[in-house]
Amino acid sequence: MKNLIALVLAGFATLAIAGETSSVQQPAVEQYNYGTKLDIARVISLSTIPDVCEVVPATMTYEDSQGQRHTLEYQAMGDGCSTH
Template identity: 40%
Template sequence: MNNKSVVAACLFAALNICTLSARAEAAAAPQTYTYGTHLDIHQVISLEQDNSVACGIVEARMTYLDSAGTTRVLDYSKFADGCNNDN
């Protein structure tokens, strides 16, 4: 094999790995948090929230890995970040 073939094979393998991880994240069905929900959070991947409200309750979403390495998505409500200085 020449160098171009090796580089092309490595690039193809890297793109396949990225595609598989993106599909795994997209395939995770969101779970809505309720009081008493058991959470097994090993690593947080991303945190998102609705930024349309300056202060108040907003909907948020956390994507994380559990202890088995499975991607999970959790929807929950929280105070907006704009409420930090309000009582």
């Protein structure tokens, strides 16, 4: 199930806008937990996933359907695992 969550959150990467800057104050970081209801209207940025083979913290900044900005921290599998 964690892999599914990571895939869903990674899927939002295609919606991310690179290089966007803003003078808006950054919101407090919210922790993602299984079952957290997310209202994501627009992804603003995603953190880079390191090239390691372990679970690492990642963040996503997004706007909800009301235009409020949120920063969400979640766990993701690093990109360094290979299947040789």
